[in-house]
Amino acid sequence: MSPIFLLSLILQVGCCVHVVRSGRPLYWVLILLMxxxxxxxxxxxxxxxxxxxxRRSGDRVLRKVRAHLDPGRDARAASLQAEVADTPENRRRLAIECLRTGDFAGAEQAYRRALRGIYAHDPDMLLGLARAQLGLDQPADALATLTTLAEANPGYRSYDADLLHANLLDILGRTEEALRRFEAVAPNYPGEEARVRLGQLLRQAGHTDRAAEQFRDSIARAQAAPAYYQREQKAWLEIARxxxxxxxx
Structure with a gap:
């Protein structure tokens, strides 16, 4: 039996099984065999x-409904898994769930327990730790964590890390540094947050003409983008307007 014929037979049988299981008209079986x-x-x-x-769409809807009815379910599962096997990966998963649910203290603790050994300077976990510290209203500590991240991982590039760095500088009142950081991040940031925040900081610093130009640019970019992008960025576009x-x- 030739490989081509054998492959054809396997594919035909697989599709025929799909026809029966999915409840589609049985004439498909005849078409497939012919x-x-x-x-x-x-x-x-x-x-x-x-x-x-x-199926993927249904799974997403199911996850959203489940998260709405029981928002702490995934966090509890991650916590149990971390207790059963206290590994850096399980602690990282727990930290991510804690961040998602707003448990910043839990996230900080989980990240610190994960940042050990060969993972002591893991860039993604350091970024998560900085986010948790910001959530705990510790911007100076968060900025120090990002500094550690950059020093230990000089080749690491992340738009989210750059944006968080700019936000922290702004929160700490280091306006000129924050402006330079926002101006470096905003042009290529995959979303409108960086551009809108840059506009807000320009307005606060008294650069009203540049701020207005930034808001117009953000709105124009979104108008030229696909509809799904406009939906995703709706909140930031409303702020810009x-x-x-x-x-x-």
């Missing part, structure tokens, strides 16, 4: 791929 590779290709496009997309309306009133 037309081999062409029928398999058509069936995958019109049936298998849509089913996979619907309000700020611009105030400046031009």
């Amino acid at each position: 037309f081999s590779y062409l029928a398999v290709l058509v069936y995958v496009i019109v049936a298998v791929v849509p089913d996979m997309r619907m 309000r700020e611009l309306a105030t400046l031009t009133a």
Whole structure:
């Protein structure tokens, strides 16, 4: 039996099983058996791929509903897993869940327990620790953590780390440094937060014309972007429009 024929047979049988399990019309079985590779290709496009997309969409909806009904479920599971096996990876997962639910003290503790041994300077975990420290209203400690991250990982690049660094400088009143950092991050940041925050800082520093230009640029960028991007960035775009309306009133 040739490999080509064998592969065709395997694909045909697999698709026929999918037909039966998914409850599709049985004429698909006849089509698949008669037309081999062409029928398999058509069936995958019109049936298998849509089913996979619907399944992923359904899984996302289920996760959202579950998170709404029991927001602490994943955090409890991560905590139990970390107690059973106290590994850096399990502590990292627990820390991420704590951050998600706003338990910044729990996140800080989990990150500190994970940042040991070969993971002592893990850049992603240091970034998470800095976020937890900011949530605990410890901006100076968070900035020190980011400094440690940069010194220990000179090749590490993260838009989120750069934005957090700029925000911390702003919170600590180091306005000129914050402006320079925001101006470096904003042009390529994958979202409108950095650009809108830059506009707000420019306005606070008295650079109203530059601030208005920044808000206009953010709005124009989003208008030229796909609809899904506009939905994702809706909150920041509303801030940009309000700020611009105030400046031009």
